[in-house]
Amino acid sequence: MTGSEASPSFRLAYVPGVTPSKWVRIWNERLPDVPLTLVPVSVADVYDVLRRGDADAGFVRLPVDRADLSAIPLYTETTVVVVPKDHIVSAVEEVSAEDLADDIVLHPLDDTLNWERLPGKPALERPATTADAVELVAAGIGVLVVPQSLARLHHRKDLTYRPITDAPESRVALSWPEDATTDLVEDFIGIVRGRTVNSTRGRFQAPAAAQPKPKPRRSDTGGGARGKPAAGKGARGGSGSSKGGAKRGKPRRRS
Template sequence: MPDDRPPATFRLLVVPGVTMDKWSRVWAERQPEVALEVVPVEAAHAAALLTGEAEAGLLRLPVDQDDFHAIPLYTEATVVVVPREHMVAAADEVTLADLADETLLLPEDDVIGWPDAAAMPGTVAAHRPATTAEAVELVAAEVGVLVVPQSLARLHHRRDLTYRVLTDAPASGVGLVWSRDRYTELVEEMIGVVRGRTANSTRGRAPTPAEPRTAARKPAEGANRGKATPGRTGGVRRGGGTPPKRRGR
């Protein structure tokens, strides 16, 4: 007889910079019999969802909508990482124009959605570091500056470096992603966890965008005067009319 019980483990891909502590606790409370296995991956490894290596992932957006469903969760500020003594560090926040004279380090695992090379600040370094971690080392060596989501700047924090928000740089979004061909009840459970639904919330079989609520419009004063209200009798009578007959004693 086939065993229809859910798998004992739910594998969730998580890209660098995403913090899972709260969601892991909620999952453990709601699914004590299904272990949550968090699998760290690089930002470009969403294809693992197509092969069944994981049920879902907390990944950088956007993803290929032909292959994946995605629920956007939050958008991060973009920052520039510089040496602590850099002139940029004197400001609270900066713009791309402030980096016009800088050398930009563009790692191979870059997750900033630059629309094209012309949108990038300064001059892009000829050598592309293999990883963000390697690029951070080069910033410390004063080879150039690095533009990343704020969570990655925190992840690779060093005492000799700092970062400032870039107010006009492309932002980076994070979302829950799963394969269109692999939607399961446990994926729905994870959707509820990351969306903050309570354990007793009504769940649907597939995520659908919420329909906008339209508030009932209150009729203008006097709009219903002189109109009969179906199904209603009694109330104050206005004007003439035939008085009710009295019953005999």
């Protein structure tokens, strides 16, 4: 591990659609003296931001160039098609790529899906951004296939979306420069992997809880603690035989 000196803060980049609030909250609870700064970055720029050192780590969309960047895949998103609310797709629960054969499918330049062949009919021009494509969908120009988080990010009251079953999926990962795996990066890795505060792989561990002191044991000679009588012994230590230790029953009534 390199960079043993802790930075005054931790800079976390994230691409559109990713919501890092859960991990930020845990960071603030565990490392309150190390402020975390969020750096929103476009999908096209996030890798350059990491390589320049403008962020210590970042939430990105795979694939990642593993030549100089490390990455931990976190989750895979559902892919959806965004359509106007009066579109026929809104009447079903899910669709396939074939169901979009008669639609113009917009393909923005910042698309995060790796298509082998885009479904539907191509538009005359590619929108510059996903946000621009959403505006075109609202204008009735076409439909848009995106990860579900981006459909939520650009939500409009006049649009809706449905899962598309056979489209490529987008995977979100945590990435950082391989040669800059600092202690703070390791701490954040532990958080996103769900390690507890007391994990042996974490640097910041909660102090061990104080264990109650054992009660002193009495001496075995003279005043030892009383235990249950052994099997076959009477309650007063007698043998359980008829000599001296017979168990008394109820007295018989005299006639």
